[in-house]
Amino acid sequence: MTDEPTTDGGSDADLTVYWHDRMLDHEQPAGAFKHPSTPIVAADETHPDRRERVENVVATVEHGFPEESRFVEPERASRETIERVHDAEYVDWLEGFCADGGGRIGRTTTGANEATYDAARVAAGAAVAAADHALSGRPGVPYALCRPSGHHAQPTQADGFCFLNNAAVAAEDALASGADRVAIVDWDVHHGNGTQEAFYDRDDVLLVSAHHDHGSWSEYHPQEGSLEEDGEGDGTGYTVNVPLPPGTGDRGYERLFDEVVEPIVRSYDPDLVLVSAGQDAGTVDPNGRNLVTRGGFRTLGSRVRDLSREVADDRLALIQEGGYQPSHLSFATLGVLEGVLDRLVDLEGYGHDDPMGWLDEPTELVDEWLDEAIDHHRAHWPIE
Ligand SMILES: [Zn+2]
Numbered sequence: 222m223t224d225e226p227t228t229d230g231g232s233d234a235d236l237t238v239y240w241h242d243r244m245l246d247h248e249q250p251a252g253a254f255k256h257p258s259t260p261i262v263a264a265d266e267t268h269p270d271r272r273e274r275v276e277n278v279v280a281t282v283e284h285g286f287p288e289e290s291r292f293v294e295p296e297r298a299s300r301e302t303i304e305r306v307h308d309a310e311y312v313d314w315l316e317g318f319c320a321d322g323g324g325r326i327g328r329t330t331t332g333a334n335e336a337t338y339d340a341a342r343v344a345a346g347a348a349v350a351a352a353d354h355a356l357s358g359r360p361g362v363p364y365a366l367c368r369p370s371g372h373h374a375q376p377t378q379a380d381g382f383c384f385l386n387n388a389a390v391a392a393e394d395a396l397a398s399g400a401d402r403v404a405i406v407d408w409d410v411h412h413g414n415g416t417q418e419a420f421y422d423r424d425d426v427l428l429v430s431a432h433h434d435h436g437s438w439s440e441y442h443p444q445e446g447s448l449e450e451d452g453e454g455d456g457t458g459y460t461v462n463v464p465l466p467p468g469t470g471d472r473g474y475e476r477l478f479d480e481v482v483e484p485i486v487r488s489y490d491p492d493l494v495l496v497s498a499g500q501d502a503g504t505v506d507p508n509g510r511n512l513v514t515r516g517g518f519r520t521l522g523s524r525v526r527d528l529s530r531e532v533a534d535d536r537l538a539l540i541q542e543g544g545y546q547p548s549h550l551s552f553a554t555l556g557v558l559e560g561v562l563d564r565l566v567d568l569e570g571y572g573h574d575d576p577m578g579w580l581d582e583p584t585e586l587v588d589e590w591l592d593e594a595i596d597h598h599r600a601h602w603p604i605e
Pocket residue numbers: 409410411499501542543544
């Protein structure tokens with residue numbers, strides 16, 4: 222950091238991190254990994270959305286980019302801003318649930334404590350601040366270091382460790398501030414189902430989500446993330462789902478950008494590019510089965526920066542989503558930021574490498590799935 226945290230928002234640093242340590246107070250219930258406790262597991266473990274995730278990312282920024290970065294405390298998102306995406310009844314429920322101490326929501330993998338509603342408002346505020354930063358043309362890349370994450374949160378319910386949809390709230394705020402079109406690139410390994418739900422019948426927000434094949438389950442997670450879920454009405458074609466097989470790695474994601482993300486976003490011509498940047502496609506992530514390394518994330522960061530320069534006057538904002546192996550999340554996020562800032566960090570003892578990337582990618586399988594996605598989406602977009 223070049224300065225202590227500040228609220229002035231006037232940073233001209235290369236990287237402005239919107240961050241507040243209030244987001245550390247949110248906790249989800251311990252159990253059998255992310256699931257409820259069971260007698261066959263003697264020792265409950267901390268929920269995978271643990272505070273160390275983002276504490277590590279703060280250290281990654283401080284150590285990796287001490288001269289280039291600055292931390293800024295965001296305002297909490299207002300009720301009006303949140304209700305551009307979420308139903309008032311749901312927000313009331315969430316506030317009350319947390320005020321009563323929270324707990325696990327049914328037998329889902331998601332739970333809250335008394336700090337969760339406030340932390341979620343801070344996280345949504347961080348995303349809004351990052352989008353405002355980008356839209357206003359201030360220099361440098363804004364990065365909302367959000368916890369809890371947002372992309373599974375639907376307008377009427379929490380889902381997948383998420384309560385308020387930070388990216389969707391930021392997109393709505395950008396539209397209210399004068400943007401005509403916002404593109405959301407979601408590279409989190411899970412489907413951005415809440416974001417999809419928020420904009421499914423609209424053409425003013427494009428969602429491109431690459432993720433594991435993900436079936437729906439119960440009333441908590443009705444969206445599937447399939448190719449066929451590609452929008453409806455005015456939104457037909459503006460939801461672009463790209464299911465990827467287990468084992469997709471650096472090469473597969475590069476092809477995804479070459480042949481899907483870049484031509485589609487270029488054709489859409491947005492005023493702002495938001496990235497739902499979950500690094501749980503990282504190799505060894507316990508909530509994903511993909512193999513992206515620090516080098517692969519470096520490529521993603523670089524590609525998305527170049528793309529936003531080309532199509533949106535460099536108006537780019539990163540919004541943190543998942544990433545659950547706390548140590549690897551640091552290496553992965555270091556890669557993203559190296560790519561975005563075009564700086565290579567020579568990390569003592571590690572150099573430019575990822576110490577956890579050792580599995581090979583099943584390239585034929587990955588190509589088959591990508592071919593299928595391209596074949597589907599060419600009905601709406603100039604891809605081949
Ligand atoms: Zn995820």
